[in-house]
Amino acid sequence: MSEMREQRTDRMPVPTPASPRPPDSRTPPPSSTAADRDEYLNAGLRPLTCAQCAAQVRVRKHSPEQTSVQWQSDPSACPHLARPTPNRPPVAGCPALTATIRDAVEAGLIPTGTQ
Numbered sequence: 001m002s003e004m005r006e007q008r009t010d011r012m013p014v015p016t017p018a019s020p021r022p023p024d025s026r027t028p029p030p031s032s033t034a035a036d037r038d039e040y041l042n043a044g045l046r047p048l049t050c051a052q053c054a055a056q057v058r059v060r061k062h063s064p065e066q067t068s069v070q071w072q073s074d075p076s077a078c079p080h081l082a083r084p085t086p087n088r089p090p091v092a093g094c095p096a097l098t099a100t101i102r103d104a105v106e107a108g109l110i111p112t113g114t115q
Contacts, residue, residue, distance in 0.1 A: 043060075044060040044111070045058035045059065045060045045068070045070060046058065046059055046060070046104075046109065046110050047072070048100060048101065048104055048109075048110070049100075050078070050094070050096055050097045050100050051096065051099070051100045051103070052079075052096035052097075052100070053077060053078050053079060053094075053096065055071070055073050055075065055077060055078050055094075055097065056071075056072035056073040057069050057070060057071055057072060057073075057097065058070045058072060059101055059104070059110050060110075061101075061105060061110055061111070061112040061113070062112075062113060063112065063113055064112055067101060069097075069101075078094050078096075078097070080093075080094040080095065080096060080097075081093075081094055
């Protein structure tokens with residue numbers, strides 16, 4: 001008598017290759033990626049100098065509510081943003097720089113959104 005083996009119909013899933021490893025962070029990105037990154041980080045930024053303390057910044061406004069500021073000089077030189085002491089708590093922003101940005105937007109020096 002021949003021995004019959006029971007056939008399994010529930011097969012194990014075929015393993016799929018692991019997703020590719022991310023590129024080595026020490027490897028420079030492709031030029032298109034570097035260009036995209038540069039565009040994302042720098043497009044639309046306009047140089048501006050604070051009217052009070054002469055701090056150098058670059059500013060971009062995506063909308064009336066949103067403002068991006070990149071400091072080009074040391075922000076601790078700003079009297080409003082200087083390092084806090086026990087008698088001077090930290091502040092969220094510089095009112096003089098905010099006023100300078102507002103004035104530049106009103107003068108058309110910094111476009112808002114798609115202007």
